[in-house]
Amino acid sequence: MGKKWKNYAWTLIGIAAIIAGVCFFEDAPSEGWLNLLPSLGVGAGCILFSWGVSKLREQRAEEKNPDLEKQRQIAHRDERNRMITNQSKANAFDRMIVVFGVLLMALVLMKVDLVVIVLLGAAYLFVVGSEFYDCKKLEKEM
Amino acid sequence: MKNRLEELRKERGIRQEELAEALEVSRQTIGSLENGRYNPSIILAFKIAHYFGMRIEDIFIYEEE
Numbered sequence: 001m002g003k004k005w006k007n008y009a010w011t012l013i014g015i016a017a018i019i020a021g022v023c024f025f026e027d028a029p030s031e032g033w034l035n036l037l038p039s040l041g042v043g044a045g046c047i048l049f050s051w052g053v054s055k056l057r058e059q060r061a062e063e064k065n066p067d068l069e070k071q072r073q074i075a076h077r078d079e080r081n082r083m084i085t086n087q088s089k090a091n092a093f094d095r096m097i098v099v100f101g102v103l104l105m106a107l108v109l110m111k112v113d114l115v116v117i118v119l120l121g122a123a124y125l126f127v128v129g130s131e132f133y134d135c136k137k138l139e140k141e142m
Numbered sequence: 143m144k145n146r147l148e149e150l151r152k153e154r155g156i157r158q159e160e161l162a163e164a165l166e167v168s169r170q171t172i173g174s175l176e177n178g179r180y181n182p183s184i185i186l187a188f189k190i191a192h193y194f195g196m197r198i199e200d201i202f203i204y205e206e207e
Contacts, residue, residue: 075168078171079183080170080171080180081168081170
């Protein structure tokens, strides 16, 4: 299946999910996780629809101007752009570690449900652990 | 690190866009290199030297801090 048809398919799936979500909104059971399904359908549908439409627009612009695709590829591979992106991500990661740490402490002090704290703590440790793992892996590779 | 990129480019009458296309980088990268805001990777430095038919050290001037 071509790239264009894939984007059309995602857009149509998005529309179908929105319609299904809206149609089943009234019929959804009032309790249990099933009552979340229509809202999830609408949410996921909106994401798929907007993603599909933006990709189709990109494709149309590239078809009109073939140089655009080449320029996009150059911009994507450009070493300065990559360095800027990686540096921004690294800075954001450093900030995220502090923000999540403070948030975790705040939730503990607010005596929020232990499940929430454990889940957030596990996510925090996973992120820190994955950074440590990547660091060790890259040290061996380079 | 200083470089003679702008001088060499202008000597040869090449536009930033043309140099960027030949080196497969963005025009902004050429601009940043010329302004000394960005130091290239060794691969890009080799590409630039190869493009101008010169040695890296003839284009990029290392300055001890």
